[in-house]
Amino acid sequence: MKSAAEIDGERFDVIVIGTGSAGKPLAGELARAGRRVLAVERHRFGGECAYVACVPSKSMLVSARQHRAHPAAPDAEAFRTAVAVRDKTVWHREDLHAAKGMLDDGVVLVRADATFSPGEVHLDHEATVRWNDALVLATGADAVIPPIEGLTKDAPGVWTSDVALSSDELPARLTILGGGAIGCELAEVYASFGCRVTLLESAPNLLPREQPWLGETLAQALRDIGVDVRTGTELTKVEGLRLTTRNGTEDTDRLLVAVGKKPVTTGFEALGLDPDNLTVDARMRVKGSRDIFAVGDLTAINPYTHGANYQARIVAAELLGRGRDADHSGTPRVVYTDPTVLAVGETEKTAADHHVRTSTARSDATGTTRAAVERTVNPDDHRPAAIELIADADTGVLIGAAAIGPEADSWAAELALAVRAGVTVQALADQPHAFPSWAEAITAPAQELAAALRE
Template sequence: MDPAELDGARYEVIVIGTGSAGKPLATALARGGLRVLAVERHRFGGECPYVACVPSKSMLLSARRHRASGDPAHRAAFAAAVAVRDRTVHGRDDSGAAEGMLGDGVDLVRARASVRPGQVLLDGIATVRWSTALVLATGAEAVIPPVDGLRGTPGIWTSDTALSGDELPARLAILGGGAIGCELAEVYASFGSRVTVLEAAPTLLPREQPWLGGAMADGLRRLGVDVRTGTELASVRPDGQGVLLGFGEGSRPETDRPGTDRPGTDQPGADQLAADRLLVAVGKKPVTDGLGLESLGLDPDDLSVDRRMRLKDDVFAIGDLTAINPYTHGANYQARVVADELLGRGRDADHSGTPRAVYTDPAVLAVGDTEKTAAERGARTLTARSDVTGTTRSAVERTIDENDDRPAGLELIADADSGVLIGAAAIGPEADSWAAELALAVRARVTLQALADQPHAFPSWAEAIAAPAQELAQRLRD
């Protein structure tokens, strides 16, 4: 629909943004009988189907199959993986998502929105009004840190670039050791790129338990990835067709990549790194530029919502814009909370059981508190860990591949006063699936005694839950 055609139109609800939060919300409200307008400045459906979750998982699966094949033809395999990825995301064509929303009764307009009290301006040419609610679901965009020379230097990628392009660099540096950085490190290393991951924190996955980041580093090193933690990027300069990276004082730039005789032997100097491309994956920030939130009395730098995702009065925020559990499943959940509120069956949001997954091989799943976050809110904790490779399932798997040396472990975190599970962290084959019961256990505040008593299918990976649960239950009784 042309924005000009909507000038003066009135809706019960206007949703700005149609990603993993805005799309399901607008659809649910329209199905519930409300008149809804969804405004999108880019692709209907948001990032996840086109340049994030879906293409990254497609590339990870292709990478896994390529490693298993032992085929040395990396470039041909990468080209084939890109072709599969692009078919999977329908060439990043959003017409199917738009047709689905229209079919559910949502009015759609592709425009840039800015807000005023009671109204939304579309592309500066048309004004539409809401009577019940305005919902902001504009998502987040890649953070480009203030590193000297980073902006404007050719050869800088974000995850969007990596997951929509077809280039296989011989040398790829990745700035950031979070989920995105780790997943893309595995992809490119699997297809023959020499990958270096640069993380300023002491461990990868710095928001998780430290041992989990260490295990992730071990897993990536198995693939030949050079993992450098405690490393601050200080400068970026053009270097022929690539980039030259300089490190800050106190960083540890020396490589520990398996197979190198001496740290940094192929680099310009111990405090520099040459790469063909630098992929920046240090996090994302809410998209608020140009929205005009100040006109509603809102601070774009502090979009704090209440337990029903309300910013104020009739204005709500959901999805990555809120920075609360910035995952597709977190955005979907917040959409359901707001849909229930606007359809008259309101309930408070409970984010405690939202899982945090990394789809590397081995996979990671974490949920709830870490020891650090628990301490920050004054909770006393007890923890117990188990070696997942000690399960019968692992023994069976190793009869097929006796050289399988993927790291695998599990940690449970209990509240020492209440005896309930408040956090968990797992890494291992299929951990994103078998550890999922721990997300429900955290949300439901299941006691360690109940978790210890729960039988698990034999022989399954989930048997690994029993030993640390029983240990904690005994310690809580003593």
């Protein structure tokens, strides 16, 4: 790893700012292909996902699921064990492993704050480097703190998801603000270990950007494990750990704010970019620029780890001379609760916004043979399982899908490829699925849609 001073005045083929889910794989691929690449990171090499987001949250969800199924240890003891497993999984939030991997690929690494001027990157205000071919912005995002009276990020007792996923504290009472993926996942985690969790969402349903029935179904599943889910509830005031909504005032021990993230765009103006209107073309090149690219959370296009990974591959292909346009249509959106939620493509609302007529069909997957087999082992397993398909009513092509159920991220994953490939619902209806699998649930709504669209 280099210091900023050691590379002062040097030129690189490509400079990548940020080494998270997009920057790390991109820098590595380009370096392995023989390009001279500099990767600049202000915090941890490998980004937030590996240390305080995706990976630790999934570790905690697995531990929570096991504890609910086999509660042999007291809640507090089980939580301590889960935290120990989490911290081991993320190398105790040390980034030496990620840094070594990038160095082995041939990437030049520097840990520094980056600022900009036309054609130049300044490192900790003590060194300046330049690029020959491209500057790639992969600076990620920070948690949004909504403008609520008395609420600040550094107020005592206020957590963001990265704080929660670094903490070993199991509060007696936890209020979570935000009913999106992060809020729902962490509600399940803490409730599973005996914490009294209240989940506040101002929209009428959880997962407000998805089909309404998905949020309604997940809300009931969370209530079944003890989460106090309150939709249509707006937090209006925070006084210490006393919270006020339109329904009254109550105290909590911790307030976890999970209402979304905002791109980190500090200093982009010096590159001639508008940080409030950063748009990219089909190859992730910033519009209006010749050699500046943006990937990951900056683009607001499928802001997920797998979305960022895909965008990195698009930029790498462009810079290595085999460019292709990105197709984001098949990027799945997953909530790793139990039951798991998967959605892809259009919802009825987004399709209507695009002036596309839709036809939908939904099926209860708890009637499948696989569900019956599962219940022979655990008769008390009442987790919901359902699937919905959304077709273009004029063409019969699948343009969206939603599923909830045990491991839906796996058995419904074929729907992401189907949306991306423009598969018809008739083709889905004809596709045989392994018996007895959860994926058989796809057949019934596909057949229903295909029959309706033939009429």
